[in-house]
Amino acid sequence: MENDVIRTSILLDRGANIYEYVLKARNHDFLFHHPRVKPSKPVLGALQGIDNWWHGGIDEILPTILFSTYRGDEFPIIGELWAHAYSSQISTERPDEVEVYLQTDTTISPFKIEKWVSLKSDDPILRIKTRITNTGYDDFDFLWGYHSTFAVNSNCRIDIPVEKMVPEDVSFSKFKPEVEYQWPNGTDKNGRKYDLTQVLEPSTLVGEFHHSKAVKEGWAAVTNSKEQIGFGIVFPKEILTTLYLWLNYGAWRNAYNVGLYPVSGYPATLHKAAESRTCSRLDPSKSMECEVKFVCFSGLSRVSTIDVNGKVT
DSSP: OBOSSEEEEEEGGGTTEEEEEEETTTTEEOBOBOTTOOOOOOOOSGGGOGGGTOOBSEEEEBSOSBOEEETTEEEOTTBSGGGOOOEEEEEEEETTEEEEEEEEEOSSSOEEEEEEEEEETTOOEEEEEEEEEEOSSSOEEEOOEEEEEEEOOTTEEEEOOOSEEEEOOOTTOSSOTTOOEETTEEEOTTSOEEETTBOOOGGGOEEEEEEESOOSSSEEEEEETTTTEEEEEEOOTTTSOEEEEEEEEBTTTTOEEEEEEEESSSSSBHHHHHHHTOSEEEOTTOEEEEEEEEEEEESOSSOSOBOTTOOBO
């Protein structure tokens, strides 16, 4: 899908992964692409989790972020949608707008997924409206959101409207797990202080996965301050209530990227979130809808806010 401003590609047989998001005037793709992994048909299962298939871009999270065992089933990292193929049909085709309707069903969890992806002329915003429906006979807990990963360098900064963040309990973190700190000034286990808005060089081998339990506004952005171009996400904070931050500066498989994940709860493991009742739940035959906007911009060295219409200032 493209207009005069942006070009984006969606891999239908790989979970409707958003593979590229290019600002055409700069020929710049904002999304991360793993240098050693090319897109391929994945295999669903806990032992064949997304880590060994993940090539980058933007994936949808459902029903967990980290590996989880829930109601007797094992769910791999970021759940199962990444391993499914979507059907598609053009639902709108006009000179000023194109929209495509996508649909799939999950295998382990009982969900039908419907997506309306649209792009307007001369507009740097990709709009994705999603409806998930519980097709099972019992209620079901879930974490739902977007696994959005961006290519970065040390000229980049991260802007998110949060006051406090909490490190997840993961093996690679230099921070004490579940010890809340004031964003963006974090201190690791050894007393080293960080300004977490600033992207570090990959030689630092920093790998962090933190979340904010509450966002003040529904947006997040990564900006290359030197080139004055950037990428943002706009989301409904009443539904996607938690913002996750993945900092991967050479720590995980020598990759170099930042991840921003608006998700419907915490912590990142479904069975823990279900036990604490800090995630979403749907009764049988009930649905939930959510619209997320992905937007690129230029002429800014940092972001103060992104409004609900995708205007960046």
